[in-house]
Amino acid sequence: MTEIDTAALATDEALEANVLPLVNEILARFNQEDFSPSQAGMVILGLIYRLMEVMHEAPEARRFFVLALINLINNYLAGEMENPGGCVPADKEEGT
Numbered sequence: 594m595t596e597i598d599t600a601a602l603a604t605d606e607a608l609e610a611n612v613l614p615l616v617n618e619i620l621a622r623f624n625q626e627d628f629s630p631s632q633a634g635m636v637i638l639g640l641i642y643r644l645m646e647v648m649h650e651a652p653e654a655r656r657f658f659v660l661a662l663i664n665l666i667n668n669y670l671a672g673e674m675e676n677p678g679g680c681v682p683a684d685k686e687e688g689t
Contacts, residue, residue: 620633641662
């Protein structure tokens with residue numbers, strides 16, 4: 594798995610058809626194993642790290658992945674900024 598076909602994931606439809614079933618299966622497994630959100634996040638970070646190692650010999654695929662990840666995070670944060678306090682758990686909000 595050293596070459597990643599970035600064209601295969603060029604559209605949202607292709608991404609959904611190819612990846613969404615696997616993502617749902619992984620999330621179901623996290624729920625089945627009763628993983629906490631922080632544990633699930635550590636698994637995801639571990640997978641990202643391993644993927645970056647695998648893509649060492651495929652710099653274009655690595656760049657595509659990193660840019661997609663940055664875009665995902667930026668979009669998430671932009672959505673959170675539109676919803677002030679969205680990142681803060683209700684029991685941790687100031688003044689409560």
